[in-house]
Amino acid sequence: MVYINQNNRGPRDDGMLPAIDAVPKGYTIDVRVFLAVITTTMALAFTAGVMIGPTDPRLVTPILSFLKVPLPELYALHEPATMAKAIKTSSSNNIEAAPARKVAEGTLDVNQAGGGSNTSKKAKEVIISANGDIVAAVADDDVAGDVIIKQPKRTPTDHVGTLGYKIKEVHVNIDTPVLEGTGNDVPYDRDVSYNNVSHHEERSGGLEQPLLRDQSNPSGQHLLVDIRNVEAAFLNSESRLAEAMQESVTAGGLTMLSYHCHSLHPAGVSCVGVLLESHISFHTWPDEGVITLDLFTTSEKPLLPLLPKIEELFGVPRIDPETGLEEKIVALWSHELRGFRTEDDRKANPLDGQSDLANWVTSPLEVVYKKQIVSMQTEHQRIDIWDARERDDTPSYDDGKKLGLKPDDPRWLSNEHASPTRLFFLNGALQVISKHEREFHESLVQPAMFAHPSPKTVAIIGGGEGATLREVLRHKSVEKVTMIELDEKVVEVSKEFMPYLSNCTDIVGSAANCFDDDRANLIIADAFKYIVDKQINSEFDVLIVDAMNPEDHDEFTNSDVINGLVNSLTPSGVMAVQIGFAPSILDPRADKGMNRKRELLINNLESSPGISSIHIYEESHCGYWEPRAFLVACRDVSCRKHWYAETDEVDYQVYDRIGGTRSGERSLVHFDGATQRSFHAPPRAWETIYCLREPQPFECAYRGLDLDKELFEYFPENEDSSAFEIRATKTTTDDGEVKDGAVVYAKVDIPTGSYIMPTHLAASFEVSDDSMENISGEPTADLEGVGKAIVVDDFIEYIDAYGHPSLQVGSGKNFVEVGGSFVIRTSDDANEANVRRWIPTHPEGGRPKFSPVYDRHRHSFDVFLVASRDIKAGEEIVKPLTLWKV
Numbered sequence: 069m070v071y072i073n074q075n076n077r078g079p080r081d082d083g084m085l086p087a088i089d090a091v092p093k094g095y096t097i098d099v100r101v102f103l104a105v106i107t108t109t110m111a112l113a114f115t116a117g118v119m120i121g122p123t124d125p126r127l128v129t130p131i132l133s134f135l136k137v138p139l140p141e142l143y144a145l146h147e148p149a150t151m152a153k154a155i156k157t158s159s160s161n162n163i164e165a166a167p168a169r170k171v172a173e174g175t176l177d178v179n180q181a182g183g184g185s186n187t188s189k190k191a192k193e194v195i196i197s198a199n200g201d202i203v204a205a206v207a208d209d210d211v212a213g214d215v216i217i218k219q220p221k222r223t224p225t226d227h228v229g230t231l232g233y234k235i236k237e238v239h240v241n242i243d244t245p246v247l248e249g250t251g252n253d254v255p256y257d258r259d260v261s262y263n264n265v266s267h268h269e270e271r272s273g274g275l276e277q278p279l280l281r282d283q284s285n286p287s288g289q290h291l292l293v294d295i296r297n298v299e300a301a302f303l304n305s306e307s308r309l310a311e312a313m314q315e316s317v318t319a320g321g322l323t324m325l326s327y328h329c330h331s332l333h334p335a336g337v338s339c340v341g342v343l344l345e346s347h348i349s350f351h352t353w354p355d356e357g358v359i360t361l362d363l364f365t366t367s368e369k370p371l372l373p374l375l376p377k378i379e380e381l382f383g384v385p386r387i388d389p390e391t392g393l394e395e396k397i398v399a400l401w402s403h404e405l406r407g408f409r410t411e412d413d414r415k416a417n418p419l420d421g422q423s424d425l426a427n428w429v430t431s432p433l434e435v436v437y438k439k440q441i442v443s444m445q446t447e448h449q450r451i452d453i454w455d456a457r458e459r460d461d462t463p464s465y466d467d468g469k470k471l472g473l474k475p476d477d478p479r480w481l482s483n484e485h486a487s488p489t490r491l492f493f494l495n496g497a498l499q500v501i502s503k504h505e506r507e508f509h510e511s512l513v514q515p516a517m518f519a520h521p522s523p524k525t526v527a528i529i530g531g532g533e534g535a536t537l538r539e540v541l542r543h544k545s546v547e548k549v550t551m552i553e554l555d556e557k558v559v560e561v562s563k564e565f566m567p568y569l570s571n572c573t574d575i576v577g578s579a580a581n582c583f584d585d586d587r588a589n590l591i592i593a594d595a596f597k598y599i600v601d602k603q604i605n606s607e608f609d610v611l612i613v614d615a616m617n618p619e620d621h622d623e624f625t626n627s628d629v630i631n632g633l634v635n636s637l638t639p640s641g642v643m644a645v646q647i648g649f650a651p652s653i654l655d656p657r658a659d660k661g662m663n664r665k666r667e668l669l670i671n672n673l674e675s676s677p678g679i680s681s682i683h684i685y686e687e688s689h690c691g692y693w694e695p696r697a698f699l700v701a702c703r704d705v706s707c708r709k710h711w712y713a714e715t716d717e718v719d720y721q722v723y724d725r726i727g728g729t730r731s732g733e734r735s736l737v738h739f740d741g742a743t744q745r746s747f748h749a750p751p752r753a754w755e756t757i758y759c760l761r762e763p764q765p766f767e768c769a770y771r772g773l774d775l776d777k778e779l780f781e782y783f784p785e786n787e788d789s790s791a792f793e794i795r796a797t798k799t800t801t802d803d804g805e806v807k808d809g810a811v812v813y814a815k816v817d818i819p820t821g822s823y824i825m826p827t828h829l830a831a832s833f834e835v836s837d838d839s840m841e842n843i844s845g846e847p848t849a850d851l852e853g854v855g856k857a858i859v860v861d862d863f864i865e866y867i868d869a870y871g872h873p874s875l876q877v878g879s880g881k882n883f884v885e886v887g888g889s890f891v892i893r894t895s896d897d898a899n900e901a902n903v904r905r906w907i908p909t910h911p912e913g914g915r916p917k918f919s920p921v922y923d924r925h926r927h928s929f930d931v932f933l934v935a936s937r938d939i940k941a942g943e944e945i946v947k948p949l950t951l952w953k954v
């Protein structure tokens with residue numbers, strides 16, 4: 069035992085602290101020097117222990133002697149037995165070589181049931197103790213490969229610290245007698261429940277968290293708790309705090325080995341408790357009324373249920389001196405699973421750092437309000453619902469209205485008056501954000517619904533929360549909705565805890581709850597299996613896949629499933645799938661990285677003969693940190709007409725096809741013509757990753773005008789600086805009629821690939837088949853009477869002559885040249901022609917079913933012309949007749 073001469077601690081008579089050389093030689097030492105030395109020693113030895121491995125006294129000794137710590141005393145504390153064990157496990161006397169692994173034999177005596185004859189079998193797993201004894205083994209009849217050797221769950225020792233001496237006896241307290249305990253109380257399990265939602269006792273009783281499964285993993289749970297508005301006297305009392313610490317440890321079913329507290333100058337307490345399962349520690353600020361506490365355990369017992377107990381034990385409220393009332397305790401907390409677990413263990417635990425539940429709720433301290441509403445394990449999955457409010461949340465428009473906030477009210481900037489967001493998780497993956505669910509569900513449902521001319525039968529896969537159904541039921545054309553959800557608990561829980569998701573009260577012609585609408589038909593089944601097994605054929609006008617992200621679904625990678633889904637669509641059917649998050653321009657090839665299953669889904673749709681056109685779009689207003697991505701796949705190319713519809717057409721369709729509301733409010737809050745317009749082309753990252761495909765798709769060479777090529781312009785007002793000259797001609801037709809015309813000549817040499825009159829071509833106008841039909845139709849006849857028919861007829865004639873259909877087959881769009889380029893003569897002799905369109909015909913014919921490049925550059929592809937060979941100055945410019953043939 070280290071002996072410290074108390075007599076030598078105080079100040080000298082002259083008020084000075086004794087000089088170091090005044091310390092008597094021998095077994096007394098200045099306490100400050102001792103403290104410094106022992107702290108440094110422990111830190112160094114601990115670091116060494118972490119790096120090199122525990123229990124090697126030979127490592128500690130030189131450090132201690134180097135630091136001139138009185139060696140004999142410390143050394144005497146090594147327990148020979150412990151050392152011997154440590155060395156026994158080493159076959160080579162080489163402690164660093166993790167000796168324990170060498171001692172297990174990997175065999176297991178199995179007592180045959182009933183028989184009594186023992187056989188020796190190879191074990192799959194062998195659990196060994198620190199001294200190499202086999203503690204347990206797991207049998208496996210089909211052992212293949214290596215035997216897994218595991219360290220056992222930790223067991224208490226007789227207080228021997230890993231440095232080889234008894235930590236308990238090496239302590240110093242500056243001011244007050246040390247307060248130290250051994251935590252000998254028998255641990256017991258308390259019934260700790262938290263936010264028990266009383267009417268859902270059986271399924272939401274407390275913060276359920278699966279046990280950490282594999283104790284041999286070097287991992288644990290860390291709980292951080294910061295509490296404010298705590299009584300100063302409590303925060304200054306070592307004994308009260310130590311008692312609270314002891315009690316919370318006991319309540320958590322943990323084992324305290326020893327603890328150690330210091331009072332600090334001028335106020336506050338620091339404590340650390342050594343647990344069999346690791347440690348608990350805290351620090352207090354009595355003046356500020358704050359305690360920060362952390363608890364780290366390697367125990368398999370979940371820590372979250374202990375939170376309310378910790379808040380209760382340490383959250384002793386202080387009294388507001390002005391009001392004389394108890395202040396409201398504010399507690400912030402964070403839970404982390406730390407260390408290293410196997411990937412399977414991580415995936416299985418919804419509180420793992422890679423889950424949304426951890427990232428959005430349990431981990432961030434910035435989420436200042438967290439309340440668990442539901443936590444349950446169903447037959448299929450785990451459901452969690454939480455209310456959460458972040459530090460920088462502020463009141464919404466509705467919050468302000470409810471509170472009657474005036475424009476200059478300071479509460480507009482306070483998070484306390486913002487209503488919390490309700491978050492719905494399945495297996496830890498975020499499914500619904502209450503505040504943004506309308507944007508999300510309208511973005512998933514409405515583009516597909518409007519891509520079909522008049523959807524009558526609709527199927528929904530998943531979507532048990534009801535909001536997808538709600539969006540479908542807004543359409544007057546819909547006669548039947550088949551919803552196939554795997555887990556009826558999702559329906560039940562959402563109806564109860566997020567009733568707005570399935571609230572159809574406001575929809576004229578629907579029921580109070582969307583599930584009760586006569587048109588809705590809920591089937592509880594595995595939808596993918598259901599559709600494949602039933603071989604549903606040509607039944608749904610629209611099919612919406614509102615299941616989890618493709619990365620979590622192997623079904624999407626199965627072409628049988630995809631073909632089953634496609635076959636269930638009617639000939640003009642449209643399918644919508646939510647496909648996770650936006651890619652980034654830095655992503656690897658889509659079939660390699662995180663999103664490879666999404667790429668397989670797209671590949672399967674591309675190779676499905678039933679699909680003609682696939683479009684990707686993103687919406688960034690769904691409340692997630694990144695934009696959400698969606699996919700629409702159509703059986704017929706004519707859906708491009710609806711997909712690329714202009715804002716006015718969609719606005720009109722919304723009016724025409726969406727039913728009214730009882731409240732008179734607009735039915736849709738996010739989707740309209742302009743929103744659809746923003747979906748016409750996917751963000752550039754989609755093109756970037758698409759063009760990483762191997763071999764690179766043909767059109768990827770046309771992602772923007774080629775910078776190596778020159779632009780050759782025509783300026784009608786300044787022919788001198790123009791690259792072209794337009795000369796008037798007179799031609800005589802077969803009937804002998806003389807017609808005025810014009811031809812275009814090059815004034816300069818134009819190399820192959822150069823752009824011909826790009827500014828004129830970029831001014832081309834777009835006219836739809838519908839418009840053409842209307843111009844050519846009945847009104848023209850009426851107009852004849854008012855003398856405008858000639859103009860209209862000329863217009864139609866012009867479009868016939870200089871317009872061409874878009875390369876986006878099915879889009880019903882035509883592009884009409886209006887600049888100098890329309891004068892360029894067209895020849896049916898391909899050899900005579902010297903210009904071609906910028907993007908040549910795709911080697912496979914029309915545009916591919918799926919191509920973000922065509923979607924993004926379709927207007928450029930539909931207008932620009934380039935020189936198809938070197939053109940000499942003075943040559944006439946000639947277009948081929950087949951210029952715009954697809």
Ligand SMILES: *[C@@H]1O[C@H](CO)[C@@H](O)[C@H](O)[C@H]1NC(C)=O
Binds near residue numbers: 177184185
């Ligand atoms: C079988 O093994 C068990 C455990 O090692 C032992 O208790 C028992 O005596 C053995 N029985 C026979 C028949 O060897």
Ligand SMILES: *[C@@H]1O[C@H](CO)[C@@H](O)[C@H](O)[C@H]1NC(C)=O
Binds near residue numbers: 261263266269
């Ligand atoms: C929790 O549930 C139990 C049993 O139903 C009940 O007695 C208790 O009052 C509930 N606690 C809270 C805080 O609601």
Ligand SMILES: *[C@@H]1O[C@H](CO)[C@@H](O)[C@H](O)[C@H]1NC(C)=O
Binds near residue numbers: 573
């Ligand atoms: C459903 O919505 C209506 C308003 O459209 C509202 O009055 C009603 O309270 C809501 N019902 C539920 C259960 O949320």
Ligand SMILES: *[C@@H]1O[C@H](CO)[C@@H](O)[C@H](O)[C@H]1NC(C)=O
Binds near residue numbers: 843
């Ligand atoms: C104009 O076009 C729309 C859409 O194709 C069509 O419904 C309407 O009948 C047309 N009107 C005339 C006068 O042709």
